[in-house]
Amino acid sequence: MMNKEVITDMKSRTLARHFRESFKSLARNGWMTFASASAVTVTLILVGVFFVIMMNLNQVATTIEEDVEIRVHIDVAAAEEDQENLKNEIEQLPQVASIDYSNKKDELSNLIDSLGDEGEAFKLFEQDNPLNDVFVVKAKNPADTMGIAKQIEDMEYASKVKYGQGSVEKLFSVINLSRNVGLVLIIGLLFTAMFLISNTIKITIVSRSKEIEIMRLVGATNSFIRWPFFLEGLWLGILGAIIPVAAVSTIYYYAYDYLEPRLQGHFIQLLEVSPFIYQVGALLIIMGALIGVWGSLMSVRKFLKI
Amino acid sequence: MIEMKNVYKKYRNGVTAANGIDVKIKQGEFAYIVGPSGAGKSTFVKMMYREEKPTSGTITLNGINLGELKNTKVPLIRRNIGVVFQDFKLLTKLSVYENVAFALEVIEEQPKNIKKKVMDTLELVGLKHKARMLPTELSGGEQQRVSIARSIVNQPKLVIADEPTGNLDPDTSWEIMNIFEEINTRGTTVLMATHNKEIVNTIKHRVIAIEGGRIVRDEQRGDYGYEI
Numbered sequence: 001m002m003n004k005e006v007i008t009d010m011k012s013r014t015l016a017r018h019f020r021e022s023f024k025s026l027a028r029n030g031w032m033t034f035a036s037a038s039a040v041t042v043t044l045i046l047v048g049v050f051f052v053i054m055m056n057l058n059q060v061a062t063t064i065e066e067d068v069e070i071r072v073h074i075d076v077a078a079a080e081e082d083q084e085n086l087k088n089e090i091e092q093l094p095q096v097a098s099i100d101y102s103n104k105k106d107e108l109s110n111l112i113d114s115l116g117d118e119g120e121a122f123k124l125f126e127q128d129n130p131l132n133d134v135f136v137v138k139a140k141n142p143a144d145t146m147g148i149a150k151q152i153e154d155m156e157y158a159s160k161v162k163y164g165q166g167s168v169e170k171l172f173s174v175i176n177l178s179r180n181v182g183l184v185l186i187i188g189l190l191f192t193a194m195f196l197i198s199n200t201i202k203i204t205i206v207s208r209s210k211e212i213e214i215m216r217l218v219g220a221t222n223s224f225i226r227w228p229f230f231l232e233g234l235w236l237g238i239l240g241a242i243i244p245v246a247a248v249s250t251i252y253y254y255a256y257d258y259l260e261p262r263l264q265g266h267f268i269q270l271l272e273v274s275p276f277i278y279q280v281g282a283l284l285i286i287m288g289a290l291i292g293v294w295g296s297l298m299s300v301r302k303f304l305k306i
Numbered sequence: 307m308i309e310m311k312n313v314y315k316k317y318r319n320g321v322t323a324a325n326g327i328d329v330k331i332k333q334g335e336f337a338y339i340v341g342p343s344g345a346g347k348s349t350f351v352k353m354m355y356r357e358e359k360p361t362s363g364t365i366t367l368n369g370i371n372l373g374e375l376k377n378t379k380v381p382l383i384r385r386n387i388g389v390v391f392q393d394f395k396l397l398t399k400l401s402v403y404e405n406v407a408f409a410l411e412v413i414e415e416q417p418k419n420i421k422k423k424v425m426d427t428l429e430l431v432g433l434k435h436k437a438r439m440l441p442t443e444l445s446g447g448e449q450q451r452v453s454i455a456r457s458i459v460n461q462p463k464l465v466i467a468d469e470p471t472g473n474l475d476p477d478t479s480w481e482i483m484n485i486f487e488e489i490n491t492r493g494t495t496v497l498m499a500t501h502n503k504e505i506v507n508t509i510k511h512r513v514i515a516i517e518g519g520r521i522v523r524d525e526q527r528g529d530y531g532y533e534i
Contacts, residue, residue: 011414013417014414017411028399210395210397211397213395214395214397214408214409214456215412216381216384217355217384217389217395218384218385218408218409218412218413218456218457218460219381219382219383219384219385219412219413219460220381220412220413221378221381222377222378222381224412224414225412
C-alpha cells in the first residue's frame with residue numbers, strides 16, 4: 001500500500017516530523033487515544049487468555065497423543081522365531097515409528113508397580129505368569145493408530161491387539177474440534193477488534209479531515225499524509241497491548257504455580273512459564289501493532305480517495 | 307497555460323456540470339468565472355486543480371493532460387497551483403505563521419528556506435506583524451489573507467480562487483482584490499470564480515460566463531452581466 005520509493009528516500013528530518021506529529025496527535029486526541037487503546041486492550045486480553053488456554057490444551061493433547069500406543073499380545077504358542085517374524089512384519093508397516101519388546105515378566109512387574117500396595121497380591125503370579133509377552137508399537141502419526149492395529153490383528157501369533165479402542169477415536173475428534181473452535185474464535189475476535197479500532201481511529205481522523213484536505217490541496221503526497229496515521233495506529237496498538245501482556249503473564253505465572261502441583265500425575269503437563277509468557281507477550285504486542293496499523297490505514301484510505 | 311477541449315463532466319447523480327467546454331487561458335492572465343449558482347463554476351475550477359476529472363474531453367495544464375494523470379502524480383501538479391476558498395480552510399490550532407509554513411512543510415521544503423519564504427509572503431499580504439496570532443484572533447479579511455499567503459507561499463504559476471470574497475464585507479473584499487492584483491502583476495495566472503458584480507465591473511479583466519455547464523460569454527475586459 002505504501003509507496004516504496006517515498007519511504008526509501010524519506011529524509012530523516014521528515015521521519016522525525018512524522019514521529020512528532022503522531023505523538024502530538026495522540027496527546028491532542030487524549031480521549032480518543034484512550035478509547036482506541038482500550039479497545040485493543042480488551043480484545044488482546046480476550047485473545048491472550050484464549051490463546052494461553054488453547055496452547056495448553058494443545059500441549060495436553062500432544063502429550064496424550066504421544067502416549068497412545070498399541071500393545072500387541074503375543075500368542076503363548078509362538079516360538080522365538082515366530083516372535084521375530086511378527087516383529088519384522090510389524091516393522092515393515094510404513095506408519096510404524098517404533099516397536100519395543102516387553103516380556104511377560106516385565107509386564108507383571110509393571111502391573112504390580114502400577115497398582116501400589118494392592119499390587120502385592122499379584123506377586124503370587126510370579127510363579128505361574130498368566131500374562132503374554134508384548135510388543136509395544138507406536139505410530140509415526142497418532143491418527144494412524146487404528147489402521148496399524150487393524151493390520152496387526154491379521155498377523156500370525158498376534159493374539160490380542162489393544163490400543164484403547166473407542167476412547168482413542170473420541171479423544172482425537174475432541175482434540176481436533178477444540179483446536180478448530182479455538183482458532184475460529186481467535187480469528188473472530190481479531191476481526192472484531194480491527195473493525196472497532198478502525199472505527200475509533202476514523203473518528204480521530206474525521207477531526208483532522210481539514211488538515212488532510214489542506215495537505216492534499218498544497219500537494220503533500222499520499223504516503224506523506226499516511227505516515228503519521230500509520231505511526232499513530234502503531235502506538236495505539238502497542239499502548240493497548242501493555243495491560244494484556246502484563247495481565248496475561250502475571251495470571252499465567254500464578255496459575256501455573258497453583259495448578260502445576262495439582263495436575264501432576266494426571267498426564268497433564270502445562271507449558272513452562274519461562275519461554276511461554278515471553279512468546280505470548282511478543283505475540284500480543286505484534287498483534288496489537290498490526291491491528292492498530294491496519295485500523296488506521298483503513299480509515300485514512302477514505303480520505304485520500306485512492 | 308490551461309487548455310480545455312470539449313470537456314464534459316457528468317456526476318454519478320446524473321447532474322451534468324460541464325457540457326462541452328472549450329477554453330484557453332494564457333500564462334499571466336486574470337480571468338473571472340461568473341454565472342448563476344449551480345451553473346458549473348465550481349466544477350470548472352475543480353477540474354483545473356484535478357479535484358475532479360472530466361468525463362470526456364481533455365484538460366491540459368502546461369502540457370500535462372490532467373485527465374490521464376495518475377493519482378500518485380496529482381500532488382506534484384498541485385504544488386504549482388494555489389487554491390483559495392470562500393471559507394479560508396485554516397487550521398485553528400496553528401498560528402498564522404504555522405498555517406503558512408504548513409504548506410511548505412508537508413511538501414518537504416528545506417527548513418532553512420521555510421522561514422524566509424513564509425515571512426516574505428506574510429509581508430506581501432500585510433500580516434507580518436500578526437504572524438504569531440491564531441486565526442481565531444483575526445478578522446475575516448485577515449483570515450482570507452492568511453489563506454492567500456498559504457496558497458502562494460510556494461510561488462505557484464496559477465492561483466485559483468473559488469468565491470474568495472463570498473464571506474467578506476465590501477471594504478475587506480477590495481483589500482483582498484488588491485492582493486490578487488499584486489499576485490497577478492508578478493506574473494501569476496489568477497482564475498477567480500465570483501458573484502461580486504461590483505468587483506468584476508470595476509477591476510476589469512477577462513470574464514468567462516458559464517451557464518448550464520457551457521461558456522455563454524467570454525470577453526476581454528468584460529462586465530459581470532447579471533442582475534442580482
